[in-house]
Amino acid sequence: MKTKEFGLYIHIPFCVRKCSYCDFLSMPTSERLQEDYVKALITEISLTAEKTKGKVKSLYFGGGTPSLLTVSQMERIAESLYSCFSILPNAEISMEVNPGTIEKAKLNTYHRIGINRLSMGLQSTQNDELQMLGRIHTYEEFEKNYQLLRVEGFRNISIDLLLAIPNQSQAQMLSGLQRLINLRPEHISVYSLILEEGTKFYEIRDSLNLPTEENEREMYWAADAYLIKNGYYPYEISNYALKGRECQHNLLYWSDEDYIGLGIGAASYWNGVRWKNTSDIKQYIKSPLPSAIREITQEKDEQRHLEDYLFLGLRKREGILIDKLNQSFDQPLQKIYALEIEKMQKQGLLEIVDGYLRLTQKGIDFSNMVFAEFLR
Ligand code: SF4
Incomplete structure (x- = not known):
């Protein structure tokens, strides 16, 4: 492995x-x-x-x-x-x-x-x-x-x-x-x-x-x-x-990779779980034990994972390589979000170029609207 x-x-x-x-x-x-x-x-x-x-x-x-x-x-x-x-x-x-x-x-x-x-x-x-x-x-x-x-x-x-x-x-x-x-x-x-x-x-x-x-x-x-x-x-x-x-x-x-954050307020993403350290510096100094300072902000969940993947990946100008995304999920993207993607392509917010799904210029200006469409 x-x-x-x-x-x-x-x-x-x-x-x-x-x-x-x-x-x-x-x-x-x-x-x-x-x-x-x-x-x-x-x-x-x-x-x-x-x-x-x-x-x-x-x-x-x-x-x-x-x-x-x-x-x-x-x-x-x-x-x-x-x-x-x-x-x-x-x-x-x-x-x-x-x-x-x-x-x-x-x-x-x-x-x-x-x-x-x-x-x-x-x-x-x-x-x-x-x-x-x-x-x-x-x-x-x-x-x-x-x-x-x-x-x-x-x-x-x-x-x-x-x-x-x-x-x-x-x-x-x-x-x-x-x-x-x-x-x-x-x-x-x-x-x-x-x-x-x-x-x-x-x-x-x-x-x-x-x-x-x-x-x-x-x-x-x-x-x-x-x-x-x-x-x-x-x-x-x-x-x-x-x-x-x-x-x-x-x-x-932005590429769905794992990271660990250390120090107060630092966020981590590990094996699909997200957590955040305490923001309280006094508490941190008193007891910086990971078990005492971490708060889970998101448990492992296929749908949340997909939403984050899209939300973060679409920040990249090249967009998201659809084939790569599909390897991480049970069902292909264009099946789960067929209607949303088609609608936003028609609205000129999203485009698919060389296998990448990405925001258009208009999509960047209205990115919150795009991300909201993917939320379930
Ligand atoms: S106060 Fe905030 S913006 Fe200013 S230097 Fe510190 S972290 Fe940066």
Whole structure:
């Protein structure tokens, strides 16, 4: 039997301060809290690895701001991961780093522990927008950090950008994108700003000059065309990469592959079952036993599995290879969803090309409608 290969996600929930739009599980840090968390994480790593057979094909440190961890903390986490899990020699090892928290000594450590891909949260190239978003850095600081990563030999860098920021015009957005493209990062993620409950932006939503839904869509497609024209391949709704630089870790989320999440709030998908770790950092630090911190969010179920397969797989621009999907289920897709697929093809939301089922441009704009059709 083929050895299972899977992804590992490590959540580091600390940030210098909360950005105005952020609803991720993140919080301000203190030396003590950070150290206690790292100790608990190392315990969870070792207890989880004992029960997890297989090889790690991708490892992702996300947050929060993982680059806030000290050199010693990163080294101890990495040592624990390498000694407890079998990590493939060619595994993609990514880490999110935020401008303003990057130092040369940390970068040397990242190299030493095998990190081969860095993802920078920039969000905007305009300083007034960065300030409004509550970011801790200016564009100039970002660029200085970016150049340092290059000088230190990082050859696979991703940059996150936000679209549809209050007061933003399409021309401003495109000029920011051009500035970024000039730096030639290997990967660019473009997300539209969404006002999530519990964020500062949500509280002051009535005072924000946000683009209409129509403007937001126009901006998205303008960014899409611009990135494609400049050599960035759109491999997912929000993700663009130079040839061969797609994020392997994200791809496994959209390709029905198994992954384990460690740390507070981290999600896992293993043999058809989904679970999530507690979001309570105090509880986690007190007792990071997998049995105590995990909550099953979805039991194994053929129909839910198929819905997730479609929901996540259709995020990929190439779509879903129908033959491959059919190997994972008792009945073929076109039998289960014959009517829905035909209807959405007629509506111009879905298309089948070379054996792949995928969203059309209209389907991307109305993806929620498409996904709702598949729910039973
Ligand atoms: S840096 Fe990222 S995770 Fe931290 S508060 Fe800002 S958006 Fe949230």
